Amino acid sequence: MTDIVQYDVCIIGGGLVGCSAALHLTRAGQSVVLVERDSVGAHASGVNFGGVRRHGRNALELPLSLRSLDIWRNMAALVGNDCEFMPCGHLKVARNEAEMSVLEQWRGFGAQHGIDVELHNGAKLRQRFPWLSAQIYGASFCPGDGHANPRLAAPAFALRARAEGAVIIEGDGADVIEDAQGGFEVTLMSGKRLRASVLVNAAGAWGRTIAARYGDDAPVNAVAPQMFVSEPVPYFIDAVLGMVCGGLYLRQIPRGNVIFGGGRGTLSPDQRSSWPSDRVFAETVGLAGEIIPQLRNLAIIRSWTGVEGNCDDGLPVVGSSPRRQGLYHAFGFSGHGFQMAPAVGAVLSELITRGATPTDISALSPQRFADAKSGLVMAESEI
Amino acid sequence: MTDGDMTSADTPRIAIIGAGPAGIRAAETLVEAGLRVTLIDEAALPGGQIYRQPPPTLRRPAKALYGFEAGKAEALHSSFARLRSAIDYRPETLVWGARDNRLLLSSRAGNTEIAFDKLILATGAMDRIAPVAGWTQPGVYSLGGAQVVLKHQACLIGKRPIFAGTGPLLYLIAWQYLRAGSRPAAVLDTGSFAGQLRALPRLARQPRTLLKGLYFTAALRAKGIPVLYSALPARIDARDDNLVLTYTRNGRSHEIAGDAVALGSGLKPETQLAEILGCAFDFHSPSRSYLPRCDRMGRSSLATTYIAGDTGGIRGADAAEAGGALAALAVLEDLGRSVPEVRKRQLLTHMRRAEIFRSGLELAFAYPAPAIAGLADDTVLCRCENVTIGDLRAAIPQWNITEMNRLKAITRCGMGRCQGRVCGSAAMEVLASETHAPIESVGRLRGQIPLKPVVGSNFETKAAS
Structure with a gap:
């Protein structure tokens, strides 16, 4: 029989949320173990679009999103790597008047949170963003938002957390979670056993299973957003682009590659992996050429997908379990968690070590499904 | 629109990718058995890399083009000419992806797809x-x-x-x-x-x-x-x-x-399609690379897919002709058709000799692994993304990298236009030597679609419908 190692906190899932939680909890003086079945940032956290935006978000997420932008701005100081964060601004385009009114409405939400966006149309829009198709009706531009490299973020947090004392276990997933001595006992696939007084469920698309074990069911289902990257061309797309309809999100990195996403690929039957759909390939690549005509003749060099947890109401599940003391959830980020994840780690650390957080996450609580009432403001699918 | 759905269940849809020695001999064997095949090739003219034909304006005598191999080249080209009307031949066509029993094709005419019941991969090899x-x-x-x-x-x-x-x-x-x-x-x-x-x-x-x-x-x-x-x-x-x-x-x-x-x-097999389709791979120590698993007839781990010629390991053009015919015989056997046993035995004997010769080549001309480990830091390893060996050497310990796909994610090595087809072998050597790990333990770059770059405007007709 193997020895059981005792920790203050055990985090299940080495995505960006889990890795950020590991770093923040370690800094708050907790002994932390993080358990990752594959490798840190291998799934949605590492292969997502890389959007870092507040723009167009559900207003209920904005407190978390605003806090996270501060972390992104100071990323190099926090983890020793800026994760290629580039605050070039975010542009959300409308194809018609109805979509434009959605952007106008959001300007009001943004203003309430101190975010000023610029609404453009007609000649002014073409002048400011000459690469946009003439078919675009209007757009809203949010300075200060931007993009980052998702392949670096989770590993960077994990490295920093490990350097500061967290135990990061990769290639060994949680197999069985049981109650033990008021806390939790986690048996890993390898047979290794861990005990912790606090359990953080940051298992992404697979978080629902862990939550359901404690009666905290949440309507989170796996989906596989599909991404693309082009060959490098001279840098000209000087903002991250999104569409009100959510069909396309796109950015260009300074070395020239255009990275974009839209539509969903195919999940494996066990929902552990996914692959790109050629139908989505055709649609999304075609759409990119419609929105930015200069992309029409660009060569696409790669397409990929990742497994993401999508919640029916489009909001993540973040907060303490209503039923089990010591259990905290942070999963189901519904395709737009990359920007918020650094702050989610900070908030979890506050909840766990101080019992409260100054960031208003009340609308994201797992309790909302128990109450069966949810405050949807605006559905969205953009990352 | 899907081509190739017109055939009924008793006329199996057979696709062969690559019109080199393996692909042409496979097509010939299947046509002789009364089957119709689709032969897809990236080049404008058949022959593969070894028996490549110049464009008509630059035509020269076979002896001048192929030297000692002129006879073999001419035999293969004339075999193809005899087959031409009996097969669905698609030159200048890239297979950019595959899933289950469908192949995704891209050509100047646009994009299309075909369905298959049996697939022979005769995709050949490229420079290592x-x-x-x-x-x-x-x-x-x-x-x-x-x-x-x-x-x-x-x-x-x-x-x-x-x-x-x-x-x-x-x-x-x-x-x-x-x-x-x-x-x-x-x-x-x-x-x-x-x-x-x-x-x-x-x-x-x-x-x-x-x-x-x-x-x-x-x-x-x-x-x-x-x-x-x-x-x-x-x-x-x-x-x-x-x-x-x-x-x-x-x-x-x-x-x-x-x-x-x-x-x-030396050469490295073009195995991306086998990878995308989900064929099992095994590490092959003499060539220090992962190769698709197949039996001596060319059956892969997938019931639908067969491997012929250099795709399954570098054995050269003669073995590719034999391997193409063998893979076709395997298809016929698996379809419940009779195969000429004498010919099958002759081909298997030929392949056994080729296998010994191959091991000799691997001994005589080994990939220079130690030389790569000793290269200067400023040597560019991934030319698509301009990643140097020094970049890899710095990142490997800094990020605790032990696996090829993580190396790619962090450093961009293998992330560019060629998707690691050129730098993959050398990057495996660098990761293995820096981590003092056996080369097989560092894994291999995952294949992703498109297999080679595809142009966005090729998708427009489809996207609009």
């Missing part, structure tokens, strides 16, 4: 590169590239080219250049003479091929062209109008000047 400092500058070609330029375009890469690397192609191509009026500055083999001697008994299993190799070396030497073994290229520098290759031999550094350099360290 061992980078050296300066290999990305103008005037430096891959060995295979130098041959394509000559065979297809009737051009030379230079009047005094340096041929460096290892493998039988090194000697063949240097000799072809000599015959075409070029005067190679030198032929530098990273392999040792002792290694080639040790391999002789195995190479003697294909005496004709062995003799040709000896003949090329003798012919080059007779013209006063230096042919050196154990010569490890260190760097290539542009100096005046020359390219100067610095190499070490027996612990001493030497320089040689030429007007072009052709580099190649």
Whole structure:
């Protein structure tokens, strides 16, 4: 029989949320173990679009999103790597008047949170963003938002957390979670056993299973957003682009590659992996050429997908379990968690070590499904 | 729209990818059995890399193009000509993806897809590169590239080219250049003479091929062209109008000047499609690479998919012809059709000999793994993304990297246009040597669609509908 190692906190899932939680909890003086079945940032956290935006978000997420932008701005100081964060601004385009009114409405939400966006149309829009198709009706531009490299973020947090004392276990997933001595006992696939007084469920698309074990069911289902990257061309797309309809999100990195996403690929039957759909390939690549005509003749060099947890109401599940003391959830980020994840780690650390957080996450609580009432403001699918 | 759905269940849809020796012999065998096949090829004309045909305006006699192999090339081309009307032939068509029993095709006419019941992968091989400092500058070609330029375009890469690397192609191509009026500055083999001697008994299993190799070396030497073994290229520098290759031999550094350099360290199978389809792969130690698992007939781990020719491991053109026919016989067997047993046994015997010869080649012309481990930090490894060996050496310990796909994610090595087809072998060597791990434990780059770049406008008609 193997020895059981005792920790203050055990985090299940080495995505960006889990890795950020590991770093923040370690800094708050907790002994932390993080358990990752594959490798840190291998799934949605590492292969997502890389959007870092507040723009167009559900207003209920904005407190978390605003806090996270501060972390992104100071990323190099926090983890020793800026994760290629580039605050070039975010542009959300409308194809018609109805979509434009959605952007106008959001300007009001943004203003309430101190975010000023610029609404453009007609000649002014073409002048400011000459690469946009003439078919675009209007757009809203949010300075200060931007993009980052998702392949670096989770590993960077994990490295920093490990350097500061967290135990990061990769290639060994949680197999069985049981109650033990008021806390939790986690048996890993390898047979290794861990005990912790606090359990953080940051298992992404697979978080629902862990939550359901404690009666905290949440309507989170796996989906596989599909991404693309082009060959490098001279840098000209000087903002991250999104569409009100959510069909396309796109950015260009300074070395020239255009990275974009839209539509969903195919999940494996066990929902552990996914692959790109050629139908989505055709649609999304075609759409990119419609929105930015200069992309029409660009060569696409790669397409990929990742497994993401999508919640029916489009909001993540973040907060303490209503039923089990010591259990905290942070999963189901519904395709737009990359920007918020650094702050989610900070908030979890506050909840766990101080019992409260100054960031208003009340609308994201797992309790909302128990109450069966949810405050949807605006559905969205953009990352 | 899906092509190829018109056939009924008792006429199986068979697709062959690649119109080289393996693909053409597979098609021929299936047509002889009364089946109709779709033969898809990236090139405009059939023949594959080895029996590549120039465009009509640059046509030359077969002897001039293929040398000793003229007879085989002509036989293959005329076999194809006889088949042409009996098959659905799709030249200049890229298979950019596959899933289950569908192939995604891209050509100038746009994109389409076809469904198959049986698929033979005869996708061949490409140059295997061992980078050296300066290999990305103008005037430096891959060995295979130098041959394509000559065979297809009737051009030379230079009047005094340096041929460096290892493998039988090194000697063949240097000799072809000599015959075409070029005067190679030198032929530098990273392999040792002792290694080639040790391999002789195995190479003697294909005496004709062995003799040709000896003949090329003798012919080059007779013209006063230096042919050196154990010569490890260190760097290539542009100096005046020359390219100067610095190499070490027996612990001493030497320089040689030429007007072009052709580099190649053998061939590597084009296995991306097998990977995308989900074929199982096994590590193959002699070639230090992962190869699709297949039985002696070419059956992969998938019931629908067969591997023929160099796709399953580098055995050369003769074995590719045999392997193509064998894979076709395997398809026929699996479809419940009768196969000519005598022919099958002959082909299997041929493949057994080829297998021994292959192991001899791997002994004589090993991929220069230790040389890669010793390259200078400023050597570009991934030319698409301009990632140096130094970048990898810094990132590996910093990010605790032990696996190829993580190496790619962090450093961008293998993330560009070629998707690691060129730098993958060398990157595996660097990761293994930096982590002191056996090469098989670092894994291999995952294949992703599109297999090769596809242009966005090709999708427009489909997206609009």
